[in-house]
Amino acid sequence: MNxxxxxxxxxxxxxxxxxxxxxxxxxxxxxxxxxECRECGALWLSVQARRGSVVNVAPVPDEALEERLRAQRQAVWARIEKPRRPFLWRMLPAAATALMIFAGVAMHQVKPPVPPVQTASTVSDAQFFNEIASVVNQETPRAADPLQGLFDSNAAPAAIEAQ
Ligand SMILES: [Zn+2]
Incomplete structure (x- = not known):
């Protein structure tokens, strides 16, 4: 090598x-x-060929590489800017949300109405006051009747019938 x-x-x-x-x-x-140098030129080619066999890709000239990278960037930008899915497909989440809200409202309205409680309306005021008067006018409270029955054997059947 001179x-x-x-x-x-x-x-x-x-x-x-x-x-x-x-x-x-x-x-x-x-x-x-x-x-200029044939030896170094041959060595350079062999090094490039060896790399090509390892990488399995021919060495890419700078211009071709730049072109490939530019195409790659353009493809990426096109994909970012272009909507990927059709309009109806993109509306699917909004439609699902609307459906859930609608179902919630519908189920809320379907709830059966509470049946009217039959209490004071069926019992007239006169009956109510009569019952209160009879309770108030008793000399002994109703709860004492069974206790009186224990001491008065004759009154026992009457006390039980009274209940
Ligand atoms: Zn050389």
């Missing part, structure tokens, strides 16, 4: 690998040397 013929030194394999990944070449190495 680099005297060239203005710049030969490239080593690690330099070429660094170049493959876009790193700056070491001081003194020039890209023009890869075209």
């Amino acid at each position: 680099s005297d013929r060239y203005n710049s030194p030969h490239w080593t394999e690690s330099d070429l690998i660094s170049r493959l990944y876009g790193l700056d070449p070491e001081q003194g190495r020039s890209a023009a040397h890869l075209e």
Whole structure:
């Protein structure tokens, strides 16, 4: 490897690998040397071919890569800006919410009305006051009747019948 013929030194394999990944070449190495020097040019091609076989993708020139990235960005933007789902499909959550509200209101109205309690309306005021008067006019409270029956054997059947 005699680099005297060239203005710049030969490239080593690690330099070429660094170049493959876009790193700056070491001081003194020039890209023009890869075209001038047959050895380094062949080594550069073999390094690229090896990477291609590993990655299974041919080395992409910068312009093609830029074009591919631009297309990718455009596809992403198109997907963001374009509504993905049809209008009716997007309205589905709102429709489901409306249906739930409607069902809630409908179930609230279906609730059976409370039957009227038959209490004071069936008993007339006169009957009510008569009953109160009879309770008030009793000499002994009704609850005392069974107790009186214990002491008066003759009155016992009458007390039981009175209840
Ligand atoms: Zn060389």
